Amino acid sequence: MKNILLIFLTFFSFTAVFAQDEDALSFSELDKSPLDVVMYRDANQTAVARVIYSRPSKRDREIFGKLVPYDELWRTGANEATEIAFYRDVIINDQLIKAGSYSIYTIPGRDQWSFILNTATTQSGTEHDPKKDILTCPMETIPSPQEIESFSISFLEQNNGAILFLGWDETIASLEFKIAGS
Template sequence: MKNVLALIALCVTVSFQTTQAQDFPDMDKSPMDIAMLRGDNNQALIRVIYSRPQKKDREIFGKLVPYGKIWRTGANEATEITFYVDMMLNDSKIEAGTYSLYTIPGEKEWTVILNKTTNRWGTSGYSQEQDAVRINAPARTSPATIESFSIAFKPTDNGAHLMMGWDDTFIQVPFKKA
């Protein structure tokens, strides 16, 4: 009986030490997130996959993210947007499929770009010839500081506004069902 108790105590000790010895990697400084727009019957309409960099007391637009230069619209890989149905972006029809979402931030307006090339790290390999559509969206001042770069959908009668914001700035991109 003593041997059985000793064996159990040994197993518990080894198990506890193994659990305590695990070393987990650091968390991603710009964690990945998803924004999803669903329609009637919960069907998927648009999905955006992006990484969320943090402000961390930094000056963002015009400094960390320069004005007038192509931006991956987040961190890490280029932001990816998937349309499950054909949509309209202003007067341009966007066919169902997956695109990279780039922006060119400006002080007063941003250029929003849907590019046909996907699976890119940041802006490496970006080619303007692969742009499916470009539109301009006014830069707006947010009522409160946005600590983490964020993307969300604001539903409308026939689609949604894609909202993107960070620091003290946000834009709205209007999508309508085709």
């Protein structure tokens, strides 16, 4: 108990010193694109897929067509490459994708996006090796009903699989996948 109290006091002393220095960075400024994780579990609560990604914010910037140019490869987030792990074999665009970890890249277009699955997983998001792409397929896009401030990824369970959603600013892109053998 004494050690916990000492750690608590040390942390708050450090925080108080930081707060007194007007030039010091606040914790919220350390990473403008914080890391996030989203999981998809089937009806039995068994893990099927997990995405680890960084969430850049709009911050009054024009996103698609400007910050993220149309028809050019995008790391699909910020910082490190966005990583998706499939814990079961899945089928995307009629192609079998074996369970494993992959990186996600996209090519945003005005009306449609391209989804790219790549076998490399430890690279910076700006380091894309097209020789390691195992899948490229179209993604549907729709206008978002409201502005999405921070880039977000989510899953929606659907008929033995799910829909992967990528949303930012005024755009939502989606891609359906099925659990193989279901």
